[in-house]
Amino acid sequence: xxxxxxxxxxxxxxxxxxxxxxxxxxxxxxxxxxxxxxxxxxxxxxxxxxxxxxxxxxxxxxxxxxxxxxxxxxxxxxxxxxxxxxxxxxxxxxxxxxxxxxxxxxxxxxxxxxxxxxxxxxxxxxxxxxxxxxxxxxxxxxxxxxxxxxxxxxxxxxxxxxxxxxxxxxxxxxxxxxxxxxxxxxxxxxxxxxxxxxxxxxxxxxxxxxxxxxxxxxxxxxxxxxxxxxxxxxxxxxxxxxxxxxxxxxxxxxxxxxxxxxxxxxxxxxxxxxxxxxxxxxxxxxxxxxxxxxxxxxxxxxxxxxxxxxxxxxxxxxxxxxxxxxxxxxxxxxxxxxxxxxxxxxxxxxxxxxxxxxxxxxxxxxxxxxxxxxxxxxxxxxxxxxxxxxxxxxxxxxxxxxxxxx
Numbered sequence: 001x002x003x004x005x006x007x008x009x010x011x012x013x014x015x016x017x018x019x020x021x022x023x024x025x026x027x028x029x030x031x032x033x034x035x036x037x038x039x040x041x042x043x044x045x046x047x048x049x050x051x052x053x054x055x056x057x058x059x060x061x062x063x064x065x066x067x068x069x070x071x072x073x074x075x076x077x078x079x080x081x082x083x084x085x086x087x088x089x090x091x092x093x094x095x096x097x098x099x100x101x102x103x104x105x106x107x108x109x110x111x112x113x114x115x116x117x118x119x120x121x122x123x124x125x126x127x128x129x130x131x132x133x134x135x136x137x138x139x140x141x142x143x144x145x146x147x148x149x150x151x152x153x154x155x156x157x158x159x160x161x162x163x164x165x166x167x168x169x170x171x172x173x174x175x176x177x178x179x180x181x182x183x184x185x186x187x188x189x190x191x192x193x194x195x196x197x198x199x200x201x202x203x204x205x206x207x208x209x210x211x212x213x214x215x216x217x218x219x220x221x222x223x224x225x226x227x228x229x230x231x232x233x234x235x236x237x238x239x240x241x242x243x244x245x246x247x248x249x250x251x252x253x254x255x256x257x258x259x260x261x262x263x264x265x266x267x268x269x270x271x272x273x274x275x276x277x278x279x280x281x282x283x284x285x286x287x288x289x290x291x292x293x294x295x296x297x298x299x300x301x302x303x304x305x306x307x308x309x310x311x312x313x314x315x316x317x318x319x320x321x322x323x324x325x326x327x328x329x330x331x332x333x334x335x336x337x338x339x340x341x342x343x344x345x346x347x348x349x350x351x352x353x354x355x356x357x358x359x360x361x362x363x364x365x366x367x368x369x370x371x372x373x374x375x376x377x378x379x380x381x382x383x384x385x386x387x388x389x390x391x392x393x394x395x396x397x398x399x400x401x402x403x404x405x406x
Contacts, residue, residue, distance in 0.1 A: 055132055056204050057140050059253055059283075063357055063388035064403075065093035065142060070106035071122035072396050073097070073130065082396060086139050089403040093140040095207060095390060098198050100144075101177060103152025109197045113190070119152040131202035142255070143203035147180075147191055149210040154178035160187050162214060163223040173217035182213055182272065183227030183235045185242075192246040195254075205253040207286065208243070211236065212259070212271040232272035237333055240281040255284035257359065260294065263287050263319030266330050275322055276330040279351055285323075286390060289315050290361040291377075305366045308373045312360065312380035320353035320385055357388040362399055374402035 066085060072078045073096050085091050097106050104119025107127030124130060131141050154161040154170055155178075162171045162179045172178050180187045195206050213224065213232050227235045240256070247254055262275045278285055291311045294304035299314055301307050322328070327338060328348045335346035360377040361369055374391070381389045391398060 054200055054202050055135050056202065056251075057135050057138070059205065060092050060140055061387065063093045063140065063390070064091050065095050065140075065388075065390040066091055066398055067095045067144070067390065067392050067394075067396065068097070069122070069394070069396055070097035070100050070104070070124065073106065073127070074122040074124040078396075079130065082398075083134065083137060083139070085398060085400060085403070086134075087137060089400065089405055091403060092138065093142060093390075094134060095142040095144050096203075098143040098145045098203065098206075099150070099194065100146055101149055101151075101210075103146075103150040103154075105194065107198075107201055109194070110200065111193055111197045113193055114197055117152065128201050135202070140204050141202065142205040142207050143198050144207045144209055144257075145191065145194065145198070146210045147208050148182055148187075148212065149177055149179050149214070151178045153180060153187065153190070157187070160184040160226065163225055164221050165223045166221050168223075171214070171217065171222050173214055175216070179214045181224050181226035182232070182239060183224065183230070185226075188239060188242050192243065195243075195247055195252065196250060199250055199252040203252075205255060205283075206247070207255045207257065208282075209257040211239070211256055212273050215269075215271050231268070232270070233268040233274050233277055236268075236272035237277045237281075240278055241333065244281040253283045255286055255357065256282045257286045257288055260287050260289035260315060260358075263289065263315045263322065263356075266328075274330055274332070275319060276328050276348060277332045279323060279355065280332070280334075280349065284355055284357045284388075285319075286357050286359050287315070287319055288359040288392070290359070290365075290392070292361060292365040292367065303366075308361070308369075309376035309380045312358070312377045313384050316356065316358055316381055316384035316386060319356050319358075323351045323353050323355055326350050353385055354387055356386055357390060358386070359390050359392045362391040362402070363393040363395070363397075369399070371399055371401040374399045378402065 066082060068079060068082050072082065082094060086094060099105050100121055102119050102121035104121030105114055105117045106122060107124050109115055134141050158170050160180050162181050164171045170178050198206060256278050258273050258275065258278060259269055261269060262273050268274050289312055291308050292305045294311065296302060298304045304311050326348055327345045329343050329345060331346055335348065338345050338347055358381060362374050363369060378389055
């Protein structure tokens with residue numbers, strides 16, 4: 001059965017701490033006032049701060065994670081149900097929203113720039129205490145930041161938003177959500193500040209989602225005014241490099257969520273995402289390989305959703321091969337052409353295949369996903385040679401029978 005979590009009201013309960021042998025403390029300035037080599041973050045964005053102590057847990061060798069929404073994190077009675085899953089099963093990590101689709105920052109930030117965020121989404125007033133409790137339970141805490149999808153910030157700064165060609169207004173997708181133009185470098189600084197503040201709050205890893213150009217909307221009436229003159233893949237790789245340089249001295253582990261088809265496609269899927277152009281800048285890459293999100297007849301499967309084991313093994317193996325390869329047909333910054341073959345081949349650094357950490361499907365979409373389907377995906381991940389996985393259900397209803405007991 002699935003462990004059901006529903007949102008009703010907010011309440012605060014005392015925090016009880018339990019012993020753990022995996023914890024270490026770090027001290028650093030929050031956020032750093034020094035400017036990273038390729039970042040032009042200004043002093044007024046990153047003001048002087050007092051030294052803050054935070055507790056962090058080292059990244060598990062085998063990450064086995066579930067996702068927790070900001071609203072569940074804000075409701076102690078609900079978040080305890082997910083913590084119980086971690087206590088009783090092989091789950092050792094929890095992904096919690098730092099900034100979700102609404103643009104709301106889910107905790108009380110320290111930075112004055114971030115304090116201005118008045119988003120209408122859920123906030124967890126005791127986020128630092130909750131993270132500390134998770135650490136005491138031995139749970140690795142990953143903070144998820146929805147990057148360029150940000151309805152709150154586009155209202156605050158419509159000049160940085162993706163625009164409509166027809167009238168210059170703010171473009172929105174089919175769900176009515178607005179996006180920041182990927183090329184708007186001023187917004188990059190906002191993400192850097194949020195990332196540093198989040199790490200100081202105790203998040204062990206920063207996971208960046210919606211690091212892409214929009215795809216679901218009227219694409220004939222869309223204008224990327226801040227990205228003109230460059231390819232989408234180039235603009236996105238510039239952002240990846242900027243983010244990497246700005247955070248590399250903080251101690252934070254960083255990861256990127258990519259469309260699942262980035263493991264099998266070498267084009268940018270019209271959203272700017274290419275696996276080889278993300279690998280150099282993140283500690284981990286999390287392709288969202290949900291079987292329900294693959295098109296009919298993908299790899300010969302009429303309905304890919306009916307083949308959870310086969311699909312996951314196929315696409316994860318493809319991604320692993322590309323991570324380990326020393327040459328690629330994909331141009332990326334710093335690549336050198338090798339030989340005179342057509343199509344061109346470029347040099348590429350070889351990465352450990354376990355740099356990939358796939359998101360797996362634990363939700364019903366286009367079919368029922370229960371114990372057999374969820375466990376099949378986990379087993380396929382292992383059989384493809386990877387050791388880590390993360391389960392996604394936007395409703396936080398997890399199929400606990402598919403997760404091994406401790």
